Amino acid sequence: QVQLVESGGGLVQPGGSLRLSCAASGSIASIYDAWAWYRQAPGKQRELVARINSSGTTRYAESVKGRFTISRDNAKNTVYLQMNSLKPDDTAVYYCNSYPKPYDTWGQGSQVTVSS
Numbered sequence: 001q002v003q004l005v006e007s008g009g010g011l012v013q014p015g016g017s018l019r020l021s022c023a024a025s026g027s028i029a030s031i032y033d034a035w036a037w038y039r040q041a042p043g044k045q046r047e048l049v050a051r052i053n054s055s056g057t058t059r060y061a062e063s064v065k066g067r068f069t070i071s072r073d074n075a076k077n078t079v080y081l082q083m084n085s086l087k088p089d090d091t092a093v094y095y096c097n098s099y100p101k102p103y104d105t106w107g108q109g110s111q112v113t114v115s116s
Helices: none
Strands: 001-005 011-013 016-025 037-041 045-050 057-062 068-073 077-084 092-098 111-115
Touching: 016 037, 016 092, 016 111, 037 068, 037 077, 037 111, 045 068, 045 077, 057 068, 077 092
Parallel strands: 011 111
Antiparallel strands: 001 016, 016 077, 037 045, 037 092, 045 057, 068 077, 092 111
């Protein structure tokens, strides 16, 4: 069984920054697999925000390109999401999981609220 624990969310004003962390443990096929951050806003479907493959190549949704940075520390089994210039539209619960095929088990997510 896989355990995914997201942390680092909170309430921030527009233009602010947050750094999310995701610690992965358990029956992970390989921490060197590609990983991604997803988010789900109220009343909306979960969407892919950013992904990083085993060699460190990254891809971003157009809505966050230039503002968010995904990174990973394989030694710590941890994936990060640095979020800058946050906007109210970024308000959502953020999750990490494998990519392109997420594990069936999702973490509890980390709530990010951008509001003045």
